[in-house]
Amino acid sequence: MWLTRPFSERSTLVFMAVLIAAMVLVVAANLLIPADHPLHVSTYTVTLLGKYLCYALLAVAVDLVWGYLGILSLGHGAFFALGGYAMGMYLMRQIGDRGVYGDPVLPDFMVFLDWDALPWYWQGFDMAGFAFLMTMLVPGVLALVFGFLAFRSRVTGVYLSIITQALTFALMLAFFRNEMGFGGNNGLTDFKELLGFNIAADSTRIGLFVASGLALGLGYVLCRAIVASKLGRVCVAVRDAEARTRFLGYRVERYQLFVFVISAMLAGVAGALYVPQVGIINPSEFSPLFSIEIVIWVALGGRATLYGAVIGALVVNYAKSVFTGVMPEAWLFALGALFILVTVLLPRGIAGLLKQRRRDDEDMRDETALIGEAGT
């Protein structure tokens, strides 16, 4: 089957082995090693790592479209946030009458706004299955509509980047409005339960960590399968020479649309797993800065490798946690410098460095071709 094909590649096997080993180690270190032991991993750290894994999945989604399709999307933060909001709506409905105002149906902020009924788009979010489906469908549909319009009229390159950024910005402004019914700038928070489990409990947190890891693994394999298939080869052709591919008879916009939607749905899943772990979703996730930050994770890790995106997401976010803890002022300097250094000095990212060490001639040739043509 096409989904198993990636496992014949060495890189997929290594990646999955490392991921699973790391997850087992973290969970074991949390559960089996006593709390006062230096090797013990606290539940806080587990949640933090779970958050990183969500970011990594998001980065993989961005790498799929940027690395293999040449679409620099500055809107993936929006897909991520929409998935997160869908999950947040489910979690809000789970609060039930335990909110501050004790209304059995309406979330607190709606009571506060004097609304007397749920808006239509909140219907059905008390059902887990429906809500989980929505975490993928909502970003997917948005990507479908937006992508259909954009790719049909052959908006590509920098133009596409700019209008995806405008889309994200417009969504951010919209979600900041109280009248939208998503809690305005406070967003959705004060969650209590997920599928009946207490969301603050250690066991739930470990469960979420494992779920994030599994989602990352599955997402990675899915992307790898797409990339390795004939579809993936066409994508790379589109990235490197769109007009030529079109002249060869391929309906370029269909390939672009398909991959773009898949990528948006992956971003939605990442957002959905992210929200219960951080306990809040608010419009700041839509900020253009966040979307462009994701791109730099991928750029640092190395474009068009998928595992590079994971590495980049983990490294940058770990650095962010450290920096914002020690000297918060310096973080933006560091991030800004990272943007410049990676693009100017390290165009192939960390993955490129790893490959260079292997001195794999064939890869080298591929990569050079990629860098030479992808930008134009």
Added chain:
Amino acid sequence: MRRLSCGRRLCFGLVMICMLLLGQGVSAAPASEDPGAMLLESLAEASFRDKEAVIDSIASSGDERAQQWLDAFADGRLQQVKDSGQFVIVLESRGREWPVADALTLKPIGEMSRRDLSRIRINNALRSHLDGMQTLLDLNAEDVELRLQAARDLLGEISQDSREDIARLAQEEEDADVAATLNQALALYALEQGDASAISTLSGSLNPKVRAALVQASRSDDGYLAERASQALADIEQLLTLNRAAETLYFGLSLGSVLVLAAIGLAITFGVMGVINMAHGELIMLGAYTTWAMQQLLPHQPGVALLLSIPAGFLVAALVGVAIERGVIQFLKGRPLETLLATFGVSLILQQLVRTLISPLNRSVMTPEWMSGSVMINDALSLTLNRLYVLGFALVVFAALMLVMRRTRLGLEVRAVTQNRAMARAMGIRATRVDILTFALGSGVAGLAGVALSQLTNVGPNLGQNYIIDSFMVVVFGGVGNLWGTLVAGLSLGVINQVLEPWAGAVLAKILVLVLIILFIQKRPRGLFPQKGRAAEG
């Protein structure tokens, strides 16, 4: 102000004499030495009927303090200390202890308990007598502006008594505006008395008082009067709608001019050179901060500082732009997506630099006097001056840029390098130098935008971020590589935004505009004015 200080000097002299003669303190100085004191004395003691005459004698006394006394008297602030009989003017009547000034010297003498003071009493008849006197005084003033203002204030304030005087004044008035306003005021009075013929004088006036009187008249029992009044009202409504449309247009053009200013530099770097500069917003911010810094250097000359910061803002932004071009962009030639990311990094660094070096908080930039205030077109429409200046500035900058691009050697070389780099180089154009100069030009214009923006919005580290997306939208909407397109796109986006705002709200209007642009790009991916020919293929 001058009058006050003269009075003060005079009083100071008086006080000195008193002190020399009597060796006593100010507060205990006997009032009888001062002719003004006797006037106040009689004002305090006279009955309401006689007070009118005292007021007239105070007004005609020629005493420089008379104005202040009468003002204070009208407001009930002219008071007498119960024990000593000293006259004081209450400066602020809040709480129990009131700060007061001596009425004769006009100098503050500390606080007094309100229980120790008694007010010199006044009634409404006296008050309107005072008001009328003031208005008549102003109507006789030399200054046309003062007369016009007094005439405007008269609308709806004419009474049976003053009608004669004002009719006479209106006849004698030389200035047409003042005479017209006076006649309007008289007509308004006539209308209130039920005179339908007055309506013809009033129709076309946008004054709310006239409107209120007409509404009143349109409900009257007199059929003819009611009909005429409703007709006049309909005319006024139409005029008001027109004025409101003009106001929307003005605000739209003003917003549009800001967008044009912010985007026009980008139209050069992105549109002409094809370089994505995400730090463009931060260059705008630097221009705004230059204005702030200039005003710090010249704290008492905000106007001069503002004028100086026009070249300074251009230079600062242009230099930073050159640094960005040399330091980052030149290594990323032909890789627009990477350029986007790298310059975004630059923008983060510049923002944080400003936060660290200056302050994360907004700085306030002063507006010079000649830029504040507004131009009154009529009662319903007034244009704020600072926006008018920015609109003019935007057009000047645009015209200058057009000249540079069309009429100078640099413009020629830029267009040559844009169209065919290799060929241009073969013709002896130093492409690298052109790159630097073009980028400096685009960046410098961003700095100019910042100088202008400092007069309209808060100057803070996030200033640039608020404009970067809008600027890109304007450039893309107008058609990349086309300066005219940028002008048209910026102004029309501004107007569209203002038209949408009343019924959609500010945020929703912005969202709608963004969505409109996204949809527009579907239809015309290359903007309003796409480039034609070979350049379009790039």
